[in-house]
Amino acid sequence: MFIDGRNVPDGTIVEAEVAIIGAGAAGISIARALRNIDARVVLIESGGLDFEPDTQELYEGESVGVPYALDTSRLRYFGGSTNHWGGWCRPFEPIDFEQRDWVPHSGWPINRADLDPYYVRANEVCQIGPFIYDDPAAVSEGGQYQPLDLGKEVMTRWFEYSPPTRFGWTYRQDIEKASNIKTYLNSNVMEILPNAEATKVERLRVGTLTGRRFEVRPQTVILATGGIENARMLLLSNSIEKAGLGNGRGLVGRYFMEHPHIERPCEIMITDPSLVAPYYQTYTQSAGANIRGVFMFTADYLRKNRRLGTVMTFYKQKEVRTDIDVEEKDTEAARDIEPGIAQLIRSTSSKANESPVLAMRYGTGCATEQAPNPDSRIMLSTEKDALGLNRTKIDWRLSPSDRANLRHNIEALARAFGAWGEGRVRIRLPDRDKWDEAEGWGNHHMGTTRMAADPRKGVVDANCKVHGVENLYVAGSSVFTTSATVNPTLTIVALALRLADHVQTRFTRGV
Amino acid sequence: MSDAISRRQLLVLTGVGLAAAALPAALPLLDRERTTLAGELIATLADPARAAEIGRQWMVSTERGGNTSVFAQKIAKRLHARGWHPGDPTDVTRSAIGERVRYEFRHDDMVEISGWQISRTEAELCALAAASLGTAPAETEPSTEG
Ligand SMILES: Cc1cc2nc3c(=O)[nH]c(=O)nc-3n(C[C@H](O)[C@H](O)[C@H](O)COP(=O)(O)OP(=O)(O)OC[C@H]3O[C@@H](n4cnc5c(N)ncnc54)[C@H](O)[C@@H]3O)c2cc1C
Numbered sequence: 001m002f003i004d005g006r007n008v009p010d011g012t013i014v015e016a017e018v019a020i021i022g023a024g025a026a027g028i029s030i031a032r033a034l035r036n037i038d039a040r041v042v043l044i045e046s047g048g049l050d051f052e053p054d055t056q057e058l059y060e061g062e063s064v065g066v067p068y069a070l071d072t073s074r075l076r077y078f079g080g081s082t083n084h085w086g087g088w089c090r091p092f093e094p095i096d097f098e099q100r101d102w103v104p105h106s107g108w109p110i111n112r113a114d115l116d117p118y119y120v121r122a123n124e125v126c127q128i129g130p131f132i133y134d135d136p137a138a139v140s141e142g143g144q145y146q147p148l149d150l151g152k153e154v155m156t157r158w159f160e161y162s163p164p165t166r167f168g169w170t171y172r173q174d175i176e177k178a179s180n181i182k183t184y185l186n187s188n189v190m191e192i193l194p195n196a197e198a199t200k201v202e203r204l205r206v207g208t209l210t211g212r213r214f215e216v217r218p219q220t221v222i223l224a225t226g227g228i229e230n231a232r233m234l235l236l237s238n239s240i241e242k243a244g245l246g247n248g249r250g251l252v253g254r255y256f257m258e259h260p261h262i263e264r265p266c267e268i269m270i271t272d273p274s275l276v277a278p279y280y281q282t283y284t285q286s287a288g289a290n291i292r293g294v295f296m297f298t299a300d301y302l303r304k305n306r307r308l309g310t311v312m313t314f315y316k317q318k319e320v321r322t323d324i325d326v327e328e329k330d331t332e333a334a335r336d337i338e339p340g341i342a343q344l345i346r347s348t349s350s351k352a353n354e355s356p357v358l359a360m361r362y363g364t365g366c367a368t369e370q371a372p373n374p375d376s377r378i379m380l381s382t383e384k385d386a387l388g389l390n391r392t393k394i395d396w397r398l399s400p401s402d403r404a405n406l407r408h409n410i411e412a413l414a415r416a417f418g419a420w421g422e423g424r425v426r427i428r429l430p431d432r433d434k435w436d437e438a439e440g441w442g443n444h445h446m447g448t449t450r451m452a453a454d455p456r457k458g459v460v461d462a463n464c465k466v467h468g469v470e471n472l473y474v475a476g477s478s479v480f481t482t483s484a485t486v487n488p489t490l491t492i493v494a495l496a497l498r499l500a501d502h503v504q505t506r507f508t509r510g511v
Numbered sequence: 512m513s514d515a516i517s518r519r520q521l522l523v524l525t526g527v528g529l530a531a532a533a534l535p536a537a538l539p540l541l542d543r544e545r546t547t548l549a550g551e552l553i554a555t556l557a558d559p560a561r562a563a564e565i566g567r568q569w570m571v572s573t574e575r576g577g578n579t580s581v582f583a584q585k586i587a588k589r590l591h592a593r594g595w596h597p598g599d600p601t602d603v604t605r606s607a608i609g610e611r612v613r614y615e616f617r618h619d620d621m622v623e624i625s626g627w628q629i630s631r632t633e634a635e636l637c638a639l640a641a642a643s644l645g646t647a648p649a650e651t652e653p654s655t656e657g
Binding site for chain 2: 151266336337339340341343344346347348349411414415416417418419420421424425426427428
């Protein structure tokens with residue numbers, strides 16, 4: 001049942017076993033998993049079923065570090081940011097969960113195997129098709145399209161695409177029809193109120209932009225308002241715990257991570273484009289899935305060289321020819337020597353070419369892991385939003401060492417192509433002392449309520465429960481301990497399904 | 512520069528046994544020229560004139576000197592360690608260079624020219640072409656070899 005919060009009488013108290021705050025990828029996945037169980041579930045969503053500027057405006061805030069767009073990087077209505085996500089999906093690598101002694105603050109309290117069954121289910125939720133991410137045989141179309149043999153440092157990995165699933169649209173009926181779920185639209189949770197000891201949530205204070213105020217009294221609360229807003233909600237819940245709920249150790253909001261994106265950090269020249277399988281160059285239908293091949297770095301390489309991960313995409317840019325008109329010719333020195341580099345590769349690997357087309361130049365894109373940094377953080381601004389709540393203040397920090405790491409990874413790519421024989425890499429990433437401006441980012445908001453077994457090191461435990469608060473859970477990429485390299489939503493959904501199982505088990509056991 | 516090789520360059524190329532590589536169909540290599548070390552190495556290049564431009568840029572950017580003899584000896588020494596001998600057929604030389612180049616990439620022995628990452632031997636082959644063509648930077652000894 002959908003209820004418009006703006007029609008709920010002031011002072012109403014809604015009782016429920018489970019309250020889910022936020023109906024995005026995480027909240028909707030959990031609500032669907034809990035549909036038709038023997039428990040009343042209340043799903044509270046800030047927006048309506050469509051975009052409304054006044055509600056979206058609640059997402060605006062202050063950016064004081066590396067400039068970051070708080071508003072356009074997420075959407076505030078039913079379905080959340082999946083109303084405009086791109087659908088790139090891939091599970092994290094096993095090494096992403098490990099404690100890596102060269103990455104301070106790394107190490108999740110769970111590992112990839114803990115998530116494996118949930119990744120398969122998340123793939124279904126995201127309508128992706130067969131789970132063939134790491135299976136070259138499945139995507140090779142009978143051996144026709146083999147991945148490039150790039151040695152021991154660089155590996156081909158495949159993304160699979162969600163259509164992309166608009167969670168609000170696709171799962172609206174499931175949620176609306178579920179007899180045990182009441183969804184309150186246009187309803188903003190303004191504060192999560194615990195008992196006097198701040199050990200248990202008792203009430204949620206809810207408000208609408210039209211001024212209505214009501215309360216939800218749940219036994220269990222799941223906070224699923226997105227990777228930035230989860231931290232803001234905890235910080236705003238400060239009536240009892242002055243520093244914010246679950247923030248006894250000052251960790252809420254810290255360790256904010258993104259995936260810095262760099263446009264064309266390098267170019268790759270390959271003598272013969274037919275050596276490059278179609279799935280590298282664009283979205284490709286294969287074995288019932290829509291896939292894309294990318295370059296990533298092997299766990300052995302990352303360990304041996306003490307590096308963070310990078311994922312690199314690859315697309316056809318231009319033929320390298322000997323007969324380019326002078327006017328057409330790029331004046332950059334690198335372009336002038338490009339045909340020469342192609343001939344150099346041909347001197348030792350391929351046959352010399354009769355035709356004026358010597359090679360193909362490919363452009364690249366990349367997203368890179370950033371090391372967790374406690375000073376990169378979400379705080380409360382002194383400015384207030386239309387509900388009278390402090391807006392978000394974001395201080396995103398990027399470090400020169402993250403950038404140096406990226407450069408080293410591109411050098412590894414250059415080694416790999418050179419050793420393969422038919423390609424060479426041109427690095428375009430300029431050396432810089434600082435990294436104070438992002439060339440791009442993924443709209444991936446991670447780390448602000450990080451997961452750690454030790455309450456001194458994280459906000460939530462391995463079950464995503466807030467340390468010290470017995471009935472408050474967090475869903476979404478804010479729980480990521482480290483950011484990994486690939487897009488987060490498949491992992492968000494996998495963790496959400498795992499959390500739904502956990503909550504359901506607790507109810508079954510009566511705990 | 513364009514594909515066409517100027518008369519001056521052709522003369523220089525012929526002098527070091529390069530022309531066969533640059534214009535394989537047009538100008539057969541003389542036995543005497545074939546035997547020069549620099550000529551043998553340069554003969555493996557698909558486009559010596561373009562290689563020379565790469566070599567020139569590398570030498571300028573690294574303020575590197577060197578003449579044909581220096582570069583040729585360096586490269587030959589590395590190939591020799593892989594069982595190659597002067598006088599081996601061009602295909603054998605080419606494949607020995609190819610192996611060496613791949614080895615250098617595997618072992619991170621790369622140089623950077625305008626962002627391009629090429630192997631050390633490739634860079635030295637290009638420098639050898641530049642020195643032979645006389646396009647190497649001024650401080651480099653002009654080649655009289657061949
Ligand atoms: C342009 C763009 C492209 C993207 N492409 C990809 C991609 O290709 N692959 C990928 O993996 N990820 C992608 N993402 C990221 C992806 O959209 C998010 O990871 C995902 O939507 C996060 O899910 P979530 O449920 O945690 O948060 P959201 O989907 O943002 O949902 C949070 C929900 O909480 C609600 N809410 C917020 N505050 C309150 C409150 N106080 N009370 C009640 N409700 C509240 C919001 O209205 C919203 O509906 C992209 C994001 C953007 C912006």
